[in-house]
Amino acid sequence: MTPVDLRSDTVTRPSAAMRRAMAEAEVGDDVLDGDPTTRRLEERVAGLLGVEDTLFFPSGTQANQTGIALNTRPGTELLLEADAHLVHYELAGVAVNSGVQIRPIATPDGLLTAEGVRAALRAESPHVPRPGAVAVENTHNASGGRVMPAAVMGAIVAAATAAHLPVHLDGARLWNAAAALGLPPARLAAGAATVMVSVSKGLGCPVGSCLGFRRGQRPLAWEIRKRLGGGMRQSGILAAAALYALDHHLARIAEDHEHARLLADRLAPCPAVRVVPPETNIVMLDLVRAADTAPDVVARLAREGVLLGPFGPRRLRAVTHLDVTRQDVERAAAAIGRVLA
Numbered sequence: 001m002t003p004v005d006l007r008s009d010t011v012t013r014p015s016a017a018m019r020r021a022m023a024e025a026e027v028g029d030d031v032l033d034g035d036p037t038t039r040r041l042e043e044r045v046a047g048l049l050g051v052e053d054t055l056f057f058p059s060g061t062q063a064n065q066t067g068i069a070l071n072t073r074p075g076t077e078l079l080l081e082a083d084a085h086l087v088h089y090e091l092a093g094v095a096v097n098s099g100v101q102i103r104p105i106a107t108p109d110g111l112l113t114a115e116g117v118r119a120a121l122r123a124e125s126p127h128v129p130r131p132g133a134v135a136v137e138n139t140h141n142a143s144g145g146r147v148m149p150a151a152v153m154g155a156i157v158a159a160a161t162a163a164h165l166p167v168h169l170d171g172a173r174l175w176n177a178a179a180a181l182g183l184p185p186a187r188l189a190a191g192a193a194t195v196m197v198s199v200s201k202g203l204g205c206p207v208g209s210c211l212g213f214r215r216g217q218r219p220l221a222w223e224i225r226k227r228l229g230g231g232m233r234q235s236g237i238l239a240a241a242a243l244y245a246l247d248h249h250l251a252r253i254a255e256d257h258e259h260a261r262l263l264a265d266r267l268a269p270c271p272a273v274r275v276v277p278p279e280t281n282i283v284m285l286d287l288v289r290a291a292d293t294a295p296d297v298v299a300r301l302a303r304e305g306v307l308l309g310p311f312g313p314r315r316l317r318a319v320t321h322l323d324v325t326r327q328d329v330e331r332a333a334a335a336i337g338r339v340l341a
Contacts, residue, residue, distance in 0.1 A: 001305055002305075003302070003305045003306065003307050004305060004306050004307065004324065004328045004329075004331055004332045004335075005307045005323070005324075006306065006307060006308050006309075006318040006319055006320065006324065006332060007307050007308060007309040007317075007319065008201075008309065008319050008321075009173075009201045009202055009204075009256070009281060009319045009320070009321035009322075010200055010201055011321070011323070012204040012321050012322045012323045013206075013323065014204070014205070014206055014241060015204075017244065017248070018204075018205075018241050018244045018245070021240045021241060021243070021244040022237050022238070022240045022241050022244075023237075024240070025037045025236045025237050025239070025240035026236060027234040027235075027236035027237060028234070028236065029233050029234065030056075030231070030232055030233060030234070030235045030236070031226075031231040031232070031233055032233075035233075035234060035235050035236040035239070036236065037235075037236030037237075037239045037240050037243070038056050038232075038235045038236050038238075038239040040239070040243065041056060041210070041239040041242050041243050042054045042055060042056055042210065044243065044246060045197065045210040045212070045242075045246075046212060048184070048185050048186065048246075049185055049186055049189045049195055049197065049212045050184075050185075050186030050187075050189060050190065051189065051195060051212035051213065051214075052212075052213070052214050052215040053212070053213060053214070053215045053217075053218050054210040054211060054212045054213070055210065055211050055213075055218065055221050055222060055225060056208060056209075056210055056232075056235060056238075056239055056242075057208065057209045057210065057211060057225060057230050058207055058208065058209075058230055058232060058238075059207075059208075059209060059230075060170075060172045060196055060198045060200075060201075060209040061089075061090050061093065062209075062225065062228050062230050063196040063209040063210065063211040064085070064086060064090060064093075064168075064170055064196050064211075065090065065093045065094070065097050065098070065224075065228065066211055066221055066224045066225055066228065066230075067168045067170075067194035067195075067196055067211055067213070068086070068093075068094055068097075068098050068100065068133065068135070068168060069097060069098045069224050070193075070194055070213060070217055070220060070221060070224070071132065071133040071166040071168050071193055071194060072098055072100045072132035072133045073100075073132060074098065074099030074100065075099060075100075075101075075129060075130075076100055076101070076129055076130050076131060076132025076133075077100065077101045077102070077103040077122075077129045077130065077131050077132055078094055078100050078101070078102055078103060078132060078133055078134075078135055079103045079105060079117055079120050079121075079131055079133070079134045079135070079165075080102065080103070080104065080105065080112065080134065080135035080136070080137075081104070081105055081107055081110060081111070081112040081116075081136075081137060081140065082104035082105060082106045082107065083107075083110055083140070083142040083143065084104075084135065084137045084140070084142075084170065085137055085141055085142070085170055085172065086102070086135055086137070086170060087102055087104055088142065089141075097228070100132055101129055103120055103131070105117070105119075105120050109143055109146060110137075110140035110142060110143025110144075110146045111140065111143075111146060111148055111152060112134075112136055112137075112148075112152075112156060113152060113155070113156065114152075114155035114156050114158065114159040117134055117156055117159045117160060117163075118159050118163075121163055131163065131165055132165070133160075133165055133166050133167065133168055133193075134156065134159075134160040134165050134166070134167045134168070135167070135168045135169075135170060136148065136153060136156055136167060136168070136169050136170065136192070137169075137170040137171075137172075138153065138169065138170075138171055138173075138174055138177045138188060139173045139174075139176050139177045139180075139279070139280050139282075141172070141173070141282070142311075144276045144278060144279070144282045144283070144284040144317075145173065145176065145260075145278060145279055145280035145281055145282030145319075146279055146280075147176075147177045147180045147181060147279045147280060148177065148188075149181065150181065150183060150187050150188055150190070153169075153188060153190070153191070154190065154191065157190070157191030157192070158191075161191070166193035166194070167191060167192045167193055168192065168193065168194045168195070168196075169188075169189055169192040169194070169195040169196065170196055171185070171188070171189065171195050171196055171197045171198075172196065172197065172198040172201060172209070173198070173201055173202055173280065173281075174188060174189065174195070174197050175197065175201075175202045175203060175250060175253055176202050176253055176256070176257070176280040176281055177280070179253040179254045179257065179280075180254075180257060180279055180280050185197070189212070192212075193213070193214070194211060194212060194213045195211070195212040196209055196210070196211050196212075197209060197210055197212075199241070199242040199245060199246075201321075202249075202253050202256065202281065202321070202322075203242065203245035203246070203249050203250060203253075203322075204245055204249050204321065204322035204323070205238070205241045205242050205245050206238070206241060207238045207241075208238050208239070208241075208242055249322060252322075253281075256280075256281040256320040256321055256322070256324070257278070257279075257280050257281055257320075259281075259320040259324055259325075259326060259329045260278040260280065260281045260282065260283050260318075260319075260320045261278060262326065262329050262330075262333075263278075263283050263318060263320065263329050263332065263333055264276075264277055264278055264283050266329070266330070266333035266334075266337075267283075267285065267333055267336060267337070270336070270337055270340055271288065272287065272288050272289050272292065272340035272341075273285045273286065273287060273288060273316075273336070273340055274286040274288055281319055281320045281321065282317060282318070282319050283317070283318040283319075283320075284311065284315055284316070284317055285308075285315065285316040285317070285318065285336075286314060286315050287314045287315070287316070287340075292314070292340070293313060293314060294310035294311070294312060294313055294314055294315060294316055295310055297316060297339060297340070298310050298316065300339045301335060301336065301339055304335040304338065304339060305331075305335065306331070306332045306335040306336065308336075318332070
């Protein structure tokens, strides 16, 4: 029996229809003189995000790093939530690629606030680094796909603007935040100088992310992407998958949230695990018994045909996605219950 793979929403496989769209894509050389399908995707995503222009990248990390490079100068600080993806999962790229120091702001729930930004601003001094930019993550991965409301984002933008700081939005799962709040993505990106969205997570594409910015920044963004090795030739093959996903997968993301809530509901009575109520498609499961460790439970679940990811010594992460059905969720919940019984 095929395992139920809940390790991430990046494990999805292109459908037959998506593969056909990729095979039939009109392509060019995007490094040499442009790829028409890629350009259509960039214009489409720019409209969805309410930005002037976007650039297609092979990964969200590379797009994030380009956004930080566009907004900062070496020797400055990037203010962001302490458990942000940019802090823990991009191999110190902010320091290595941009020469920028991270200024982490601890929060109880993963949500950065305007008050936190203002409190983190240092008084001017010749002995401390100047702030360079603020970064926001929506949804917040490490806190279980937590959603930042539009009003909170707006307050952060206002605080950053008052301090003359640009805001970068890591919106790898912004599609999920928009679906959870019932708002267009552009509403959640309003005021950000740069915004990254992934198409290889909730939209089920094999590769890719887009970075939004002001139109005049395109040459510099292109240059930074080139320096990071992100130039792609017939990238329209990948962009066609994203265009297909925007047409056919974007509207169904709320189903993933329903499946996450179902999994949480099924596991709530289990005394061996404490379930963090999901807001989107990520369910965090904290192991209660001292004898249970995340690596051990993950291995036991794999033998039962359910794949989860460890997210710390005693925490598991389950992510619902395009390839997970309601029946898969029921099967996964039953297996987790058996293993932890």
